[in-house]
Amino acid sequence: MNEVNREKIVSELKSIPGLKGIVACGDGYNITESAILLYYVPEELFFQELDQTISRVDDAGLLIEYSLREIRLVDLAIADCLEGRITIQHSSGHPFGIVNSSYAAEIHYGRILWESTNHPITTLKEKLAMEGPYPEKLRQATIAYFMREAALSLGNGHSAAMQGGIHYASGSFFQAACSWVQVIHALNQQFLLSEKGGLKRANELPISPKQFRVRVNQVYRYFAANNPKLAYCEIDMLENEMNVLVRSFAETREG
Template sequence: MDRLTEIANRLAEVTGIVGVCLGGSRARGVHRPDSDYDLGLYYRPPLDTPALRLLATELTGGPVEVTEPGGWGPWVDGGGWLTVDGLHVDWIYRDMDRVHRVWEQCRAGQFEIGAQPGHPLGVYSHSYAGEVALGRVLADLGSELRTLQERTRRYPEPLREALIDNARWEAPFILACARKGAARGDAFYVAGCLFRAVGLLVHALHAHARCWVVNEKGAVQAAGKLPSAPADFAGRAHTLFSALGTAPETLAAALDDADRLVAETGSELVG
């Protein structure tokens, strides 16, 4: 941690950087020995990317690709993958003003889902607020990041209601749409609908428990541990995908199981 703090302090000297926050599994204490160290670089334009490249070269001992903002897509934004002292350290840009805007949308019960490479369910905009809430602030010019963190640790009730309401109507709807694909043996379409339906349930269960979701990885298992999750939620959700097959009968059977899981989850998402 001392080495990370040192790196964070060096990053905070770069023009444009507002604060640095350790995120991901390392921040939440659920990491594996081989887990990366994800450093969120919260910035305001213009960001001095040449200075970041010089620092990355110094830390790694060789040239490193560090992108301009937007280099990794509309939501992950950009950054760099570094190996420092044998450890994988990722720099991930976050536009501070955009994070503030997303937080205000969360408070108003609004969210959007953006397409992003590496995120098959899409990036739910409120993940920006969740990253701040769950992260460990390492450097913070002006205490702006810590102030926002204190606010985001209280899950907004309007967002909670919006995510639950969205799952209540869309999960049954998309499974009904999948029935047409199942009758034609269209496993690709059915699998996509199932994935979407389970994703909706995962976000609704987390919202019901006032817990943030930051990405799809491990989200089903985490949802299964929440108080309002149906019995064996994670096991049943994963079984939907492992037993699909391509025959209309097996696809329809998977959708029957999914309908039951949606119904049971919906009955728990009250209050």
């Protein structure tokens, strides 16, 4: 989306009652800057007027991909992240689920296009940055939570695979791999927007298993070939490497 179109979209949207901020969000992997996040107060927002405005924008050829964000819920998510509380909300279109830290990631990466006079998005950015570029409590909590999730998923999947349940085992490995992606981002002190593109980005971060993306994809190929033994041979090596990375992090922090 070019800057002229973006300005036209903002000029159309910013007058809608209840809308408090318009943000372009993207880290180059998961959400492109063509995506617009609309932060709002639910009891004040005129949803019908919003729908009409979006339709008018689309009719004018200014195609817009947007998502609504209730500003108070985002504020609560950031507060939880700063205190090291991790939650996952299961939602259609998100096979892994929406981790509350993704809302913090949107604020971290987001570029403010417009906000109301009390500057709510700026306030959220400042709140998130209070403990530096990546909150340490969030880092520790993410690592602990998702290493545990990965181990549980792999245990369940292995039992199923040995009984011929390749479909279930593949889904369990997906959950484990997504959990590892969360851990790798936390180890590197990087916010993660969603599971989309997360594997690619995790592969490019300095603290990550060697050839992480290639090896994860190879596991899926082994499952597709009905070869769970080879799949779990690779999975076990990946899990061991993840455990080594996490132990090194813990030793560095304690030292």
